[in-house]
Amino acid sequence: MIAIEDHKLVDPEGKIKISFEETPNISGPFPNGLPDTVVIHYTAGSSAKSSAGWLRNPQANASAHLVVGKAGEVIQLAPFNIKTWHAxxxxxKGRVGLNQYSIGIEIDNAGVLVQSPDGYYTHFSKKVEPQNVVIAKHKLDSTEKGWEAYTQQQIEVVEQICLALKQAYPIAEIVGHDDIAPSRKRDPGPAFPMLSLQNRVMIGRNEDLPDEEEPNLLGDAVVVAENLNIRSNPGTEASKVSGPLTKGTKVKVEKTVGEWSYVKIDIEGWVSNQWLRNV
Ligand SMILES: [Zn+2]
Known part of the structure; x- marks a missing residue:
């Protein structure tokens, strides 16, 4: 589980790869009582490494506290008590210039995609496999577009980071860049399960229940993630059996093994328990 020591992320279990690569693009420490907000972004870049490199370049005139890669690896660019330039x-809510108040988390993701006759491409002309394309309407737009899917590792690591931030700082809210700059930004966009993250971190779930008191998922359940990967075997390494299940999809849970459930719709496969609720 991720924790924060001396304003830097650490994973005492060593499961999550965390590196620190300092950016010069900062503006000094937050005053007392801040940061109180987390802002989620996508990089629109081609890799976490390249995005982190750019955000450390003085010419970028931009930065963030963290970049989260597709395998869930994290690059921290500034300690959390220092302001960065992401917003x-x-x-x-009556405040302007959210850099003064917030932690910026950049997630390695291409963002909105370009549709071609043979499929979807990133704006840097890389083909995106159909199972990694989410077709959805952004809440601020009127038409559907293709967006690159976030990986389950990214979604899980970002949640862990937000929980750790909430323990260390008086975090009152998690917002998207598209919430605070709606006229010019669309990140993290509809492929990111923002509502689920907000609910799970800010409202909390029954994490203190011992395992045997966890609700029994068997039977009818509904998908609560915006997009839920369905896989051939339990585990995030297993291949996906189709595109992701969308929020609200009703499934039949046939069995659960650890943190994974075997579900049936018209297709069948394994999904992560945490995104299912019994109905
Ligand atoms: Zn952004």
């Missing part, structure tokens, strides 16, 4: 011109 730009922004406003939220």
């Amino acid at each position: 730009g011109r922004s406003s939220w």
